[in-house]
Amino acid sequence: MTFRIGDLARCTRTNPPTIRYYEEIGLLPPADRRDGGQRCYGEEDRRRLTFIRQCREFGFPIDQVRSLVALTQDSDRSCMEARAIAVDHLGAVRDKIAELRKLQSNLADFVRRCDAACAGGPGPDCTILHDMAEPVAGASRSPEREQRQ
Amino acid sequence: MTFRIGDLARCTRTNPPTIRYYEEIGLLPPADRRDGGQRCYGEEDRRRLTFIRQCREFGFPIDQVRSLVALTQDSDRSCMEARAIAVDHLGAVRDKIAELRKLQSNLADFVRRCDAACAGGPGPDCTILHDMAEPVAGASRSPEREQRQ
């Protein structure tokens, strides 16, 4: 009928401390307690936490999850507002992917240059790490002045 | 000749507190001080911090940056070991990209379903948020415990 925090954790793929944390920050309502003081949960709690975990797997930050949870309480307004939050987040995800792709190619380039410089064995001629200590264009310490040692 | 923390911050695109933080955790050596106690830096510091920032922009965590900085001190071993660290990190970046792509398509799907359900205006029939509170396959609360990551 009702179940304990460990059961709820298992069926929502959460950990008990996370559930207590969600309660602490008000993402979950204060749980009912048994005689001994242990938390007990029901179907409604399971549904709510499942929803929250889905949102988190979507990468929504806690504050946006809070908004989304609030929207589930108000079915008239929910769909379009949830859509807006999702579209917003989708943009952020796309940006992050673009950023990581650039990073990926920079790293691959680094590895290629290592291969070219050292050709399969350690070589004291490798200057790649050295190059990385050179200043990047656009950073200077006094306005309109650029100096190189 | 020598410059102050704000100058160093500008020419490495860092903030002064970040530089002090790096010093505190030992990523930068203790800075020289002027008579009044203010930190002052030279070319070697600029080079080292530039290198560190490049590593950070590559997404290396501080601990790996520490290793990479150490490698720059030992040019015989540096290239292949740095390569190994980079290859390792490259794998992590690729994994992250794959994960985000899946997320992207899930979010796009959510938005599409919103559009299909509500057709341009708010509708009380929207059940998408509701669906997200349904349990996912593979999660149960009974003692059929399975491997957790």
Added chain:
DNA sequence: CTAGTCCTTCAAGTGACTTTAAGTTCAACC
């Protein structure tokens, strides 16, 4: 000398939890 900017240290805050410590409750077995 004064105003304003930069610097100093130390402490706390951020996000989203995880980990640890020390103690309590529960369910099962004998």
Added chain:
DNA sequence: GGTTGAACTTAAAGTCACTTGAAGGACTAG
């Protein structure tokens, strides 16, 4: 009834890589 041992309780601290804030000292231009 007694004894395990797992699961629970709270509170506090740790994680990562910084950022922000408070309170005060140093430096520079006019």
